[in-house]
Amino acid sequence: MAQPKIAIMGAGAVGCYYGAELALAGLPVTLIGRPALAQAVAERGLILEKAGQKISVPLAASADPAAVAGARIVIVAVKSGDSAEAARQIAPHLSPDAILLSFQNGISNPETLSAALDRPVIAAVVYVATDMAGPGHVRHHGRGELIFAPGPGAEEAAAILRGAGIKVEVSDQARVAQWVKFTINCAFNALSALTRQPYGRIAAQPGAYAMMADIIDECRAVAEASGVPLPANLMQMAEGIATQMQAQYSSTAQDIMRGRKTEIDYLNGEVLRRAEALGLSAPVNRALWVMVKLAENAQTPS
Known part of the structure; x- marks a missing residue:
């Protein structure tokens, strides 16, 4: 059975970290970010620095929002001020059955995305410490667990991420x-x-x-x-x-x-x-x- 494709819109520190973990578990991942990110990943893979080790993770990267096409799971990890614009950019390319997750700071992004896309968006509470050392180079400093709000596709998405070794809870206390x-x-x-x-x-x-x-x-x-x-x-x-x-x-x-x-x-x-x-x-x-x-x-x- 083919593995579900995962697209990450907003390949900053959070998006790159989870993209690396999912790709290391064998899932097909596409990062969508700035051109410098796409170029760096194409040349040497995504560099993940974690637990004193530095590894190159092979995965796809693009600067084109159309790269969400065909993804079963779309993780939105753009800055809060970019949510509405990100929704506008990906809307024409989303699969009808795509599960959308907001991996963003703040409390209003899932509602902003859902209103712009006219479809459900699952809020994810993200507990991870990361930063970017440069284009295509993410550093992990600790944690990585997630809490998903209940909603259509939340349990399926959680199961897929758990299969990649990521701790995920679906909770009505999200x-x-x-x-x-x-x-x-x-x-x-x-x-x-x-x-x-x-x-x-x-x-x-x-x-x-x-x-x-x-x-x-x-x-x-x-x-x-x-x-x-x-x-x-x-x-x-x-x-x-x-x-x-x-x-x-x-x-x-x-x-x-x-x-x-x-x-x-x-x-x-x-x-x-x-x-x-x-x-x-x-x-x-x-x-x-x-x-x-x-x-x-x-x-x-x-």
């Missing part, structure tokens, strides 16, 4: 898990970006945990007003991440350090938008959003 991860990202990402420091150094700064607790409290108020109850131990979770991933820089920090646009509008900015719509206040998230936007703008000549 929405809560999505908000938990989102809240932790709001607590760490902007601070890491503005200071250009990894989590361990942030945690070591007196007052940092108190500030993170304020961020978390604002996120919790917005979540609960939206009907999503969050666990009481979120601050303890954040402290655990700082301990376990001391050398990790947030994805927002990585973007700032590379002179790229960040996803801050879909992290602390999302909290602010939702808070205002609900008649709530989110001054700490507002301050972080403004400061990261200023840092972004400083990188672009006026």
Whole structure:
């Protein structure tokens, strides 16, 4: 029986990592990303750096969104601000029976994709620490498990990924898990970006945990007003991440350090938008959003 084709729209650090793992398990994978990525992978394969080893993983790569054609599973891993455009680009080429998964930060991407495509998109909560060392060269720093929201094709997709050795759970608590991860990202990402420091150094700064607790409290108020109850131990979770991933820089920090646009509008900015719509206040998230936007703008000549 032929293995199901998998296409990954948005071959950044997350897309490349899971693409490498799936290809190593023998699944036909096509990465869709920038031309430099496609060229690098064509010349030497996708370089995966993990557990002290560096290997070349042979797989297909393209800069053309039409490469999703024929894929049974389409993983969308573009930046949050690119979701609607990515949906527009892949829409004409999707198989009618394709299962779509959103492997993205934030809490609104599955809805954005689904509205643009007029078809179901499964939210995936992604727990992995990765970065790109260069075009076609992904580094894995830890974890890799996934939680899928229930939906058409979720169990099938989970079974395929489990067969590749990836830990996947399909859970009706995925929405809560999505908000938990989102809240932790709001607590760490902007601070890491503005200071250009990894989590361990942030945690070591007196007052940092108190500030993170304020961020978390604002996120919790917005979540609960939206009907999503969050666990009481979120601050303890954040402290655990700082301990376990001391050398990790947030994805927002990585973007700032590379002179790229960040996803801050879909992290602390999302909290602010939702808070205002609900008649709530989110001054700490507002301050972080403004400061990261200023840092972004400083990188672009006026």
